[in-house]
Amino acid sequence: MAGDDERGGRLFDSWRSEANPRQFEPDAKGTAGVPDGKGGPRGDGTLLFADGRPLLNDEGHDYRFKNLFGWDLRGPAGIYGPAQQNKKSLLGVDLLAWPGDATALADRLEKGDAQIPAFGPVMERSDLEALASFVVAVRDGKLPRPDQLFRLTSPAQQNYALVEGASAERGKQLYAQRCTGCHGADGTRMLFDKGAYSLGSHARQKAYEDWAKILNGHPGSAMKRQVRGATGKEMTQELLDLLAALCDRSAFPRGTASQPDVPDGDPRCGGYLR
Template sequence: MADDARGRAVFGARLGRLASGALALSLGCSASAPPPATPRPERESGGDHARAPDGRRGAAIYDRWWAALGIDFRPDNAASADVADGAGGPRGDGTLNGAGGKAMLNGGHDYRFKNLFGWDLRGADGVYGAQYLSKPHVLATDLLSVDWSRQEMADRFTRGGAGVPAFGQVLDSDQIADVVAFVFDVREGRLPRPDQIWELSPGTAGGYRLKSGANVERGRQLVGERCARCHGTDGRRFPIDDSHSLGSHTRQKAYEDWLKFIGGQPGTSMSSQLPEGQDGAAHAADILDILAALCDRTAFPAGEPSAGDAADGDVRCGAYLK
């Protein structure tokens, strides 16, 4: 698609998001309300950067770019091999192109950065690797240690190649710069690193365990201050991720939730949960305290309907499981 045509498509999607953002403001916290959008002027392609890259916004784009940006896109269905049957994207069928300009069918990655590089950005060395959750779509590249400059990373995301789709056909250069800023903010300590919160655990449920040393009492207070107004004091006000309560989710998917703290839940009223003015280590301490507090199955019970909960002896919460 030509640059200006893409610009119009993205702008149209933003207008839609502005309208739904106003709706979200009037509804307050609700499970289906999209986040309020911050209006910003559309940039002429080739012009100067209109704003500094934003790593938190980049985290949401890394998670699920179309939901984060209000772009109409439904990924090609990975189950129907050989047929492109999604919607949106440069071909209108839910595929993106690879570096060579050919359509890339969905091999299970859903065209999400987090599926290509993992929740922890470490590719096959991380939690999606063979020893842990063993996801077939994860790439070998470890974004936390790869020797690419920011520009090189932005170019690779834009043009695609080696299993990466050409994201430049659906994301503008500011949005790609946000994703790169997210990666470098994590690497350089402005945002929390996953290994400050949990460690990989080969061959056990979920492939990870929370780090020791949390202050559970403080975490409980932070849940009350930062999460309860939406999720309820016991975390059961509305189901999350289909069927979980806040407690049952965080007890089983902390490898995922650390990213939700940074970028929020794309397409909902939950924005970044990290206070401004702290460095990555302070954020990581808050997150670990909160996740440890949420390991209390009595104070934060599983939801109804429930997708199941961590059983006695489950290692993910370690000694915090109550």
């Protein structure tokens, strides 16, 4: 089985933005144990573990895989885990530790088990296969692995730091060729998170998220995969070069974004911070 791993990556980010053929409206956030959505196996916007227990949405994960497993796919071992951002939405599964193939992972996501609710009632099999192909390709290094892009640090060190070995110069050229048309030459044409970030200020604070956006595209938007390398290694280098380039606060300023930019010495960009 070879699912479409690019689409799979966008489904991992936000499957309901890419496809919603079965009219699933998740249980609303913060309604303290009351399932009040639409669709799904019980018709109330919940999905069920294998024992029939519903996964409620009280913390607002909205059944996005990135909220259930983390942007780096590593669950409790990753950036959303207890030692870093400590997100309550994690299911406790490290997807990169999955030992099987993509077909077996698609089966697991379709049917659910004690740790993962069944997505079969709300997602197409082909989409589950695409998603599983994405996970397995990242695990096997056929796509960039998040640990080749950033390493985890302590919360006092802002949780992560980009790894060495990037060429910010090449990243700047790639940006000019591939991104300027939509994001503007300095990345301020569109702001993100309701005006909170420019592209640069976002990448300097959330590269653990942006690697996935650049690799797979932004769900439900015109932005598709932006890397062109033939191997995981080449794609990793493109991502790292772009992320290093975006660490330049003069070339990619905050613009009119409402959230402050990173200060001098912020550890996330490491030696790439300008």
